[in-house]
Amino acid sequence: MSRNLLAGLGAGLISFIALMSATTGSPPIQFMLFVTAPLPVFLAGLGLGWATGAIAAITAGIALTLLAGPLIGFISATAQLGPAVLLTYLATLNRPVVGPDGQAVIEWYPVGRLVIWAAVLGTMLSVLLLTLLGATGGDIQSTLQKVLRQAIEQTVSQQADGTKLSDADLETMTKVTVALLPAASAILMTAILLLNLFTAARITQTSGYLSRPWPDIAAMTFPSGASLALAGTLIASMLLTGFPGMIASAAAGGAFFAYVVLGLAVIHYVTRGNQWRGLILWAIYLAMFIFNTGFALLVALIGLTEPFSPLKRDFMQRPPGPPSGPHSGTGPGPGNPD
Numbered sequence: 001m002s003r004n005l006l007a008g009l010g011a012g013l014i015s016f017i018a019l020m021s022a023t024t025g026s027p028p029i030q031f032m033l034f035v036t037a038p039l040p041v042f043l044a045g046l047g048l049g050w051a052t053g054a055i056a057a058i059t060a061g062i063a064l065t066l067l068a069g070p071l072i073g074f075i076s077a078t079a080q081l082g083p084a085v086l087l088t089y090l091a092t093l094n095r096p097v098v099g100p101d102g103q104a105v106i107e108w109y110p111v112g113r114l115v116i117w118a119a120v121l122g123t124m125l126s127v128l129l130l131t132l133l134g135a136t137g138g139d140i141q142s143t144l145q146k147v148l149r150q151a152i153e154q155t156v157s158q159q160a161d162g163t164k165l166s167d168a169d170l171e172t173m174t175k176v177t178v179a180l181l182p183a184a185s186a187i188l189m190t191a192i193l194l195l196n197l198f199t200a201a202r203i204t205q206t207s208g209y210l211s212r213p214w215p216d217i218a219a220m221t222f223p224s225g226a227s228l229a230l231a232g233t234l235i236a237s238m239l240l241t242g243f244p245g246m247i248a249s250a251a252a253g254g255a256f257f258a259y260v261v262l263g264l265a266v267i268h269y270v271t272r273g274n275q276w277r278g279l280i281l282w283a284i285y286l287a288m289f290i291f292n293t294g295f296a297l298l299v300a301l302i303g304l305t306e307p308f309s310p311l312k313r314d315f316m317q318r319p320p321g322p323p324s325g326p327h328s329g330t331g332p333g334p335g336n337p338d
Helices: 003-021 029-035 038-046 050-068 069-090 111-133 138-155 167-207 226-239 241-270 279-289 295-305
Strands: 094-098 102-110
Touching: 003 029, 003 038, 003 050, 003 069, 029 167, 038 050, 038 069, 038 167, 050 069, 069 111, 069 167, 111 138, 111 167, 111 241, 138 167, 138 241, 167 241, 226 241, 241 279, 241 295, 279 295
Parallel strands: none
Antiparallel strands: 094 102
């Protein structure tokens, strides 16, 4: 039995155990296991090829099917592990091209397009989550209202004076949740995919198994139509109602997070050579953690408006990133080494 097959089977069983363990225990542990469950598939795909990652995903899917049934096995494998196979396939995709000096060189799939794909997959996973809640916008709202009512009755519905949350307040909370859930879930799914991809790439690079050279992440760019896609999804989310509006909102959330990543890449790039670079980067990531959405919007605007802003990256004059290695970056975040 070949090494790749054994590695794929082992990675799939680890993902299966993580997914099953995510159904028990405390909520923080459950969330951590849910987030990291696809990591073994990413590791197998980046280290030994996307086919090994596919073996891992299929193995976990079969194990889930045998234990929890075909529907649970299919949904879990498709939602949790399928995107890992696709992203590792794209990450290791390459083609020979003729360089400026006339010599043949290998061109690898661009990092910016990987981020876009992660946003697309995050949007699709968000829509899948919505379909599990109901077939229409009304069904989803009704399901969320029941869940919220149960949660509130168990936690904050009873105040110190014994009063309960009114139906009007509950209805308002439900509407806010329905409005924010598609975009928020798409942002979360996209972030999980990119976190696992980056972590797996770092681990395989450190171990010497990464099957592509480490890219200059801070120099990544998006296709020219990406900004139009963001604008279109935002407009559609405001104009459409019901389930189509939720889909548009999810797409807007995924696109928004992609531009947050691009904005961070711009910041990492333009601060190269600055003696305060480490402090600047730590301050930015700390501000994103504390102020969350508000500061993330500012970072996304940096990426969106880069062609017209003073922070525009000059690829001809800026120094390249440091040589790839496990400790070659400065400052926090997925832009390192850059």
